Amino acid sequence: MSAQGTxxxxxxxxxxxxxxAAAILAAGIGSFAVAVLTIAADKFVLVKNLFVIYxxxxxxxxxxTGAIVLWLAAWAILExxxxxxxxxxxxxxxxxxxxxxxxxxxxxxxxxxxx
Amino acid sequence: MEITARSLxxxxxxxxxxxxYLLACSGAIVAIYRxxxxxxxxxxxxxxxxxLGIYLAVxxxxxxxxxxxxxYIVYPWYRAVAPxxxxxxxxxxxxxxxxxxxxxxxxSIGMEWKEHVxxxxxxxxxxxxxxxxxxxRDLKYHPQLRIALQxxxxxxxxxxxxxGFFGAxxxxxxxxxxxxxxxxxxxxxx
Numbered sequence: 001m002s003a004q005g006t007x008x009x010x011x012x013x014x015x016x017x018x019x020x021a022a023a024i025l026a027a028g029i030g031s032f033a034v035a036v037l038t039i040a041a042d043k044f045v046l047v048k049n050l051f052v053i054y055x056x057x058x059x060x061x062x063x064x065t066g067a068i069v070l071w072l073a074a075w076a077i078l079e080x081x082x083x084x085x086x087x088x089x090x091x092x093x094x095x096x097x098x099x100x101x102x103x104x105x106x107x108x109x110x111x112x113x114x115x
Numbered sequence: 116m117e118i119t120a121r122s123l124x125x126x127x128x129x130x131x132x133x134x135x136y137l138l139a140c141s142g143a144i145v146a147i148y149r150x151x152x153x154x155x156x157x158x159x160x161x162x163x164x165x166x167l168g169i170y171l172a173v174x175x176x177x178x179x180x181x182x183x184x185x186x187y188i189v190y191p192w193y194r195a196v197a198p199x200x201x202x203x204x205x206x207x208x209x210x211x212x213x214x215x216x217x218x219x220x221x222x223s224i225g226m227e228w229k230e231h232v233x234x235x236x237x238x239x240x241x242x243x244x245x246x247x248x249x250x251x252r253d254l255k256y257h258p259q260l261r262i263a264l265q266x267x268x269x270x271x272x273x274x275x276x277x278x279g280f281f282g283a284x285x286x287x288x289x290x291x292x293x294x295x296x297x298x299x300x301x302x303x304x305x
Contacts, residue, residue, distance in 0.1 A: 013256035020246050020260040027242040027267065031235045038231045056191030064186060064234050071238055089259035096263065100235065100270050107231040109224050 018082030021092045026078050028096030030071020035106035037063045039115055116302070120294035121192050128189050129282050132181040136236070137279055139174045140272040143243075144265065146170065151254065151261050168251070171244035178237035178271070185282075190230065192291050208289035221288050225281035233278035239271040 041048045041059045051062025106112050118126075146167055197207040204211040212222040243264050247254065254261055 013253050015250060015253045017257050017260060019249055020257060020263075023242045023246050024260070024263045024267075027238050030238045034231055034234050034238075054187065056195075057186055058194060060186060060190065060230055063231070064182075067234065068238075089257070089263075093259055093263050093266070097266055097270075100239070100267075103235055104232060104270070104274065107228055107235075109227040 016084060016086045017089055018085040018087050019079060021087040021089055022075060022078035022082045024089075024096045025092050026071055026075035028099030029074040030067055031103040032099040033067040033070040034064065035103040035112070037066050038107055039112050042112065043115075116300040117296050117298045119292055119296055121189075121291045123297060124184065124188050125286060125291045128181060128184040129279070129286070132177050132184060133275065133279055133282065136174060136177040136181060137272070137275055139170070139177065140268060140275070143167075143171060143174060143268050144272075147261065147265055147268070151258075165251075168244065168248040171240065171247050175237060175241045175244045178240050178275075181275075182233050182237055185233065186230070189291055192293065193226070193285075206293040208285070208291055211289045212285075218288050221281075221285055225285055229278045229281040229285075232274045235274040236271045236278070239267040239274075243267050243271075 037051070041051050041063050048059045051059040051066065053065060054061035106115075150167065193208045195207055195209075197204055197210040201207070204214060209222055209226070212218045212226075246260060246264060250257065250260065254264075
């Protein structure tokens, strides 16, 4: 460190990557949940009715709230399991971006309707 | 010069929160790329991650404000069902779009995609903000985390772009109108 304390020389990571891996995979899971719940609400009347938690917005309120709850739950569980671990990040990234890509694709109505 | 309350909220949602988010994306992409792409010496300025963390946190706040105002303020006006016998559908944008075969797809593809894909944006950018704030200087030593951060911003830009494009086109074809009229500038007497 310099005399002014403005520069730090650091050679190794101080934090394991587990927390980051948990956040990244959870984001993929949460995004995928948006797509899965959207399709479920579209295909099944019972699910659609269950998702109406704010009537003016309709089933979209339940779909998005459900997905956010699943995202945060997945994040909390993964953080608890991985926070002190060093995780192989490449497969985590691949899984997360696969889930994100599927979410973009499956929320596109012509694709979602094919299922 | 006047505007209706519903139009004002649509403006705040799209041209305010949403457009600001889209503009901020390019800044975040450049900031993360420049910060980690050139210096391989492990020399990092103290506190240098703080402004980036704040920047991403503000982007996350904008993303949440955009989807929440869209879903819970503007969308209920958009999807309101027109009472039977109403001929003028100007205050019922969804019904107006579905009443004409030439505009039906703006709802069935445009709005149906927009209302869901937009929610990927706050998920992705909140993740980025938390990871940058948590790891700060340590991000230098986690190249795979940095790849994920860049990828998430690009995905969020793409998803926000889809939502923004369809939002603009929907507003062009069937604007959300109604509510109290707000007079912005009083017109001169003729």
